[in-house]
Amino acid sequence: MELYLGESVDQLNLKAELPTDKFKLTNPRLLVTTAVKLYNQAVELRDKGDAELSYVSFMKYLNLVNTIRKSSDYRKDEKYYNNLLGTKNVKNAIENAEILQKDLNRRYEDRAEEAVIRDKFEKLEAREKLEKEAKDRFVEEKTKAITVETLTTNLSGFQGDFISSWQLEAMIKQQSTSFIIFDVRSKEDFKISHIKHPNCVSIPEDTLKPGLSAAALFKTLPVEARLDWPKRLTVDVIVLVDWFGERLPGTAIFILEEILTKWDPSSTYKGVIKLLSKGYDDWLSRFPMQTTNPHATAFVKAAPLEDFSPDDIEYPDFDEAMKPLNIETIAPPQPVINRTTKPAIEVKKIEEIPVDKPITYPVPLPRSTIQKTPSVDQELEKVIITEASPVSRIGPIPIVDRNLKMNAMVKYLQDEETLVEKHLAMTVNRLEKEKEWDRIRSEREASANNEITNQLQEREKQMLEMFNKMENDNKLQELEIARLRKEVETIRTGTESKVKPDAEENQIQARIKEKEVEQAAMNREVERLRRLRKEKEKAREKEKEERANDEELKKNMLRIQENQARKNEELKKKREEENKREEETKRRLENQQKNSKDVKFDRLKDEASSGFGLGSKMNRSHSTPDLAQAIQKESEQGSKNLKVDRELKPLTTNRTRIIPRPDLKNRNFNPVYGTMGRGLTGLKNLGNTCYMNSILQCISNSTLLTNFFIDGHYREFINTSNKQTGGEISDEVSSTLNALWSGQYRSISCKDLKNAVGRYKSSFRGYEQQDSHEFLTILVDWLHEELNEIRVKRPLKEQNNYGMPDETAANMAWMDYTDSNKSVIVQLFAGQQRSSLKCAVCLKESVTFEPFFNLSLPIPPSNSQCSIMECFELYTKPEQIVGWSCPFCKNKKGASKKIDIWKLPPVLVVHLQRFYNDGIWRKRLNMVDFNVNELDLKSVVKINKPRYTKLKLYAVSNHYGTMDAGHYTAYCKNAEYNKWFKFDDQDVMEISGNEVRSSAAYILFYTAIDYQAPPVIQN
CATH class of the missing domain: 3.40.250.10 (Rhodanese-like domain)
Structure with missing residues (x-):
């Protein structure tokens, strides 16, 4: 179903808020009825596919349950109200809200991304529409070119x-x-x-x-x-x-x-x-x-005979023809030129050329069509040879007829005219080619057939090559015309100035001049079209690049849609697997209960003599050792003579070794047996104890600390005389970790640990939701105090570091702290930070160095995604303090406070401050991006040669929902299998590294890559 209710999960959480003042005065039983209706409605909406309204209904249900639990009637009879609400319903609501929140966050992000891409896509379509309209207008205007x-x-x-x-x-x-x-x-x-x-x-x-x-x-x-x-x-x-x-x-x-x-x-x-x-x-x-009849012919009228006279007829004189001819005095005949055979050249502008006319080079008639006597060139050669011969030539000096030079000039002019005509014809042809290129380009752009488009592209390439060839031919023609003009000029300068050009020469020159004018106009038109073609080619390249970008945009859009479909399919499969797993678990529990009824226990053979008769009401615990048998065996062994080798006695040392005490307490983990693998045992939820389960799984995968407890080394350092907890917390943690890493159980319940924690901290006594970070802080502090080797602690010295180098002051402060605090917890989790207060008046700094066991990093107030490095930058950003009294100038005008990280621990715990109070407690849902493989904090640490700056993530405590109605899980990397697993109370499943990063990340556990643990911790 499409999203319609909001733009983000924050908006849905606001819709799920309840008017607390109104519900405080309502009878809790009525609220229970409303809550059950909300739960059923949420399940129904989930099955219908309405994720948004289903999430709001689940969150309203959880908020209403939280309101019921805060009422006085609920405290009086918790069991009654829990039965009304249904113990499984609350957990199912939290799990469903978690799944829906993940799904909705992803869908909202995808929708935002799709909106950006869709906006670009719509702009692209609008641009394509405008381009198409412009192209249509261009074609329309182009068809109206002849105006x-x-x-x-x-x-x-x-x-x-x-x-x-x-x-x-x-x-x-x-x-x-x-x-x-x-x-x-x-x-x-x-x-x-x-x-x-x-x-x-x-x-x-x-x-x-x-x-x-x-x-x-x-x-x-x-x-x-x-x-x-x-x-x-x-x-x-x-x-x-x-x-x-x-x-x-x-x-x-x-x-x-x-x-x-x-x-x-x-x-x-x-x-x-x-x-x-x-x-x-x-x-x-x-x-x-x-035409209607292509075979018609024009009717030509005969010439009029009004001016005809018989006297105009000339008859040949035969007597004159018989006389001998004087060759020297007879000029050679003039060449006779038939002008009717000369082709007519039609000059056409680009607008005049038909669009679909096939383009052919107009070939002028050959020179052989010009009728002339063969003696012209021979006589011209004679003239040139005669003029170049020496004066002492034998024989009479020939009489040079100047008409031969004029004839030669006419010949050159005719050649020039032919070349000009040819040059003009080539220019006309080029115009036609330019026109055809433009037509082909338009057809290619308008064609939807790929085969036709490819053919047109190939034709377009051929025409571009033809253009280059035609340019070279034009240059050769121009050179030839220039050569002929030079020859004509040479002949003209050699002719007497008195000889005037005849009419034919003038006509040829006039025609040449006219064609040169036409040629100039054609050249301008060709140049204009050439520039236009170049511009269109550039525009086409730009359009091609934009089209490639548009195609990439369309591919991104398609990829998003495919990812959306794939994620929906994965979510559907995941739900089916979870339902299947729940059914399997339910069936297995029913089988276990059925089998437990059929188990029969046999009495021990010596039970009758042990003091427990048949009438005794006391039954032996099967997990408790038989003390009678133990005593008997001990007496038998004691009756034997013992040989003591005094040389085997260990040397005395100055170190006072604490005698390890045996842990004989009988614990009931209520296990579910099954082979899951070491460290892959789940923790049952005892009633809103998911916060504890999440932290215990993260500590369980803190390999160095876990080995320390499992191997029993902690007993060498435990302080049973600790007034606060007496070492009980360490024992319970050790027992829980041993059970988790035994590899025998699918899940256990850490009821003994919870009871011990509740005895020493009342807020953890009941079954209300608690903050996992608060539990982690208190648990680590208890473990440190119980394992502290310094039995008598002295107060820390007051620091006065003004004028002292930071390194010296930091070392002194660290030594002062470790003189009173020496434990495995300090070795692994303790770091050091520099806190400075800079007076706004005298600008002097007051510097102190403080230890830390975890860093609470603020999250930027915006709901946008941020990186963990941005959180570190915000943590070390100076803030203004009002009313601070400067110890130097005694002014109270405030100061600038700044915290810098000075020394990092081998195990760094980072707490993301997701909860804030702006009248009511709210949660920031920002996606904090962090690297799963490696985190480099060298730029954050201020010491000159920092240690442990390269860290790797190994555990994450996640929180889903609100502060009052939420759920905790853990993502941990198991050192045994080097894989990530999700711990959701008793459920454990393998996940990929990419799933570790989510907007639910609350506490991050890092370990230094280059840390070398001491032998005690290593073992």
């Missing part, structure tokens, strides 16, 4: 008011510019063949008369033409078409243009008027498939 302004600008620079067949075909295909075509050929010609388009309208040439107005023309038009005639006012372009596109006075196309521009004053035209360049004849040859 009236574009046509006017591009056409006016080259052909005035004409539109080429290429431009008209592109305009028809792109469908972005409105137009109408007026065909002014005869009605018969139009019927035979015309442009295949619904906007092509016939205006027969016989209806066009000079001086006719538009209104008068409308009356003479055919019916079908009248329907389309009004469109001339609204379209962007009006195209006029005749056979050859000749705008001469008196022609039909000239008359229609005059009517539209001059004799239609009452109308306002939106667009412009264009004449089809070279007429329908050119359209027919270029786009035959877009």
Whole structure:
């Protein structure tokens, strides 16, 4: 079920709080009824999958149970109320609240992470939508590239008011510019063949008369033409078409243009008027498939014969032809050039090139089509050889005809013109290629087919290579043109200034100049498109990088969803395993109870003579030794002669050795037998004693201390005359640790230890929830006092460390402390810290050095995750003290207090201050991140050469729930198996190292990696 009730577990805890003032006055029996309803409701909600409301109901139930236990009626009859509440219900509620709290914390964190990723994902989708809209707008604007302004600008620079067949075909295909075509050929010609388009309208040439107005023309038009005639006012372009596109006075196309521009004053035209360049004849040859009849031919009229005269006919003179020719005086004939065979080059801008027209290099006609006499080059060579020959040449000096130089100049100019045309054609082709590249890129971006996309990408790469080749070819063409111009200039400088260029040379130069202007315009367009292509390539690379980031974001989103599903499945399996384990435990207990009824005990053979007759009411304890048999055996052994070897007597030592006392107390651990492994025995909950069980399991896995108690070494140091506890706590701890590490039991109950602790500390006497840190502090203090080798303690000296080096003062304080405190507890758990008070007035410091057995680290007040190093930094952060009286200047204006860690112990206990009071006691649920494998505190310790700064974690005491209604567990690393285990009262299960870190961590136990224990502790 989706989360809906809150944003964090803290908010759920607030919802679970009860109005204590109201419930204090309520009858406890009514509260018990409400509590049972809450418990049943919580279980039902849990089964339905409503984790949030189930957690709130469980916490309300636990808070209500705590309120009931504080009432006076409950204290009078605890057993009655516990039966009403159900002893198992409270524990089940705590366990369920713990599981739900873990699950909810994880889900809230995942939801927060998902919210961040979802926000990024939504921004990504919005950006993709905007990019798609921008791309669509770009394509739409691109299809409208041919506008009236574009046509006017591009056409006016080259052909005035004409539109080429290429431009008209592109305009028809792109469908972005409105137009109408007026065909002014005869009605018969139009019927035979015309442009295949619904906007092509016939205006027969016989209806066009000079001086006719538009209104008068409308009356003479055919019916079908009248329907389309009004469109001339609204379209962007009006195209006029005749056979050859000749705008001469008196022609039909000239008359229609005059009517539209001059004799239609009452109308306002939106667009412009264009004449089809070279007429329908050119359209027919270029786009035959877009005509109604591609086989039509133009009707050419014969030339008029009005000016013909028979006198104009020249007849050959045969007498003149028979005369001998003087070769020296006859100039070689001029080369005859057929201009009609020269290809026409259509110059097209990028907007004029059709999108889907296949691109081919326009190849100009070869030079062989230029008709010339073969003697031109030979005569030119003769001229050059003659001019370079010495004067003493034998024979007559040839007469140089200057026309040969002019012919040579014309030849070079023709070559130059051909190269310019070729260069222009290559530029036009490059424009087409640029256009095709842009089209391919657009198609590739819009294509959803991977195969087509790959093909387009390959084509795009080929075109980029082609661009590089075309640039090199253009450079070669430019070099060749420059060489020809140099040759022409050389010939021109060698010719007399009196010789004027002929008409043909002027025409060639004019055409070259015109093509150079076109070439310059084309070059500018090519450069613009090249820059645009480069920008698009950069944008594409950036888009590719962003797309990769977006893909990574989507993968993260998918991974989160998969992790969520996997965790839900793991939680489901875990619940099933727990239910199965509970059923197994219940079945095993029933079998044990059944089997215990069938056990029969036989009397000992000597029981009748031991003083216990048949009528005696006393029964022998099976765990108590038979003293009669022991006495008999002792008497038998004593009757034998004993040989004493005096040499075996040990040497006397100055050390007074305490005689170890036997531990003959009979303890009832109420064990559940089973092979679990050494150190893997659980501790039964005796009624809210989970705080004690958690600490005992952590101490049990403190290997050095556990060995010290299990091996019996503690008896050599125990102080039975201790006025506070008399050594009883050490004995109980030793017995409990021996049972835990025997490997014989699945679980035991440490009732004797609890009773002993309750005798010496009243707060632990009952069965109310207690703080595990308080229990640990008191237990360690009792163990230290019982094992202290110094029997008579003296008070510590007052420290006066002003002006003394810190190391000297610290050593003196440590020696003073250890002179009165010498025990295994001090050896393992005692560290030293430096406390300083700096006066706000005189700035002098008052420094003292104090021992510690554990460090209570504050947690940052925010609910965000923090590291354990941040807690250490907060612990050593200076704080302001108000009203402190400075011993130096006697002012009471306050001081700055700072605590620094001076010396670390071999076993460091870190307590996280999760509980705080802001009117009522609350708990901080921050996730404190700590390293399971190694903790380096070198930066925290202030001594120059610190010891034990590298530590490893071996135990964690966890707390779940609130201060009044909570549950304790322990995570411990077993030294026997080098694995982590969870100790939840009597239940013990293996866990991974990653599960150790949780927001429930309350007390952390570290041991120094480089610590070498003394022999007594090692054994």
